[in-house]
Amino acid sequence: MSPDLLAILAQPAPLVAPHLIGWTLTHHTPHGSVAIELTEVEAYAGESDPASHAWRGPTARNSVMFGPAGRLYVYLSHGLHHCANVVTGPEGEASAVLLRAGRVVAGVDVARRRRGEQVARHSLARGPGNLGQALALTRQHSGAHLFDGGPLVLSPPSRTPAAVSSGPRVGVSRAHDWPWRYWLPGDPTVSAYRRGKTADTQPVPHLPL
């Protein structure tokens, strides 16, 4: 990995997240390769973030979040869906960016085989569970390096997106008003916004942008 990529990813998740829009995650498998250009992500900090898996400190599940940047953190959601994060920040500090949606830019036929033949192209990786399924990710991929020549590869965009919007995070029951969701405005592959259940009592932290 080049030094400038490492410099970007070694920052805390809320700073890295908007820069990941337009990056491409590719998974090479014996059944084919699928590449997804990210259009929507969400930042999750560590012990200071009540919505983060790392909020109550390190556990067996979230240990990857505390590791070095540039690896994948995959978890099983609601017993059904595999959701993927890019681990960011310095080693020892929990920080990750959830990959919420993207556009399939290679391997559309492979992705459709996994998601269903009737699924519209723009919906193949719309939503974190769907993105994980399109890439055939499971918890076995948690901890995988994204820059070591393995089957999972994260590559930067050729040109940076013209504009990135930000707003409240989706579906979380705590601190959902923290504006740590970032997306490509107007893009059809961005998932529908669903507000979290309860009102937000946590103060919004200062964003060092």
Added chain:
DNA sequence: CATCTGATCCGCT
């Protein structure tokens, strides 16, 4: 379009 529900497993209390 907004809101609700069931499916289904695991991590943590």
Added chain:
DNA sequence: GCGGATCAGATGC
């Protein structure tokens, strides 16, 4: 034992 960083389909405006 409870609830979740979800999704698709149904129901109600």
